[in-house]
Amino acid sequence: MSQKIFLYWGSGSPPCWRIQLVLEEKNFKYEQKLLSFERQEHKSEEIMKLNIL
Structure with a gap:
């Protein structure tokens, strides 16, 4: 199961670039979402909940 x-x-x-390069080199299928550091999206409630897991 994948x-x-x-x-x-x-x-x-x-x-982030390192992870993207590995995913591309290995031909993994992935979805992505660009976060804006300027708008503090990386500190949003949605992302913070993911970091707890």
Whole structure:
């Protein structure tokens, strides 16, 4: 059984780029959502709930 991969990422973040490069190199299918650091989207309630898991 394969698990769905969902990547939340922020433009200008080298750690995010590393993950994207690996996903692309390995030809993994994934969905993505670009978060704005400027608008503090990475600190939104939705994202913070994910970080607790």
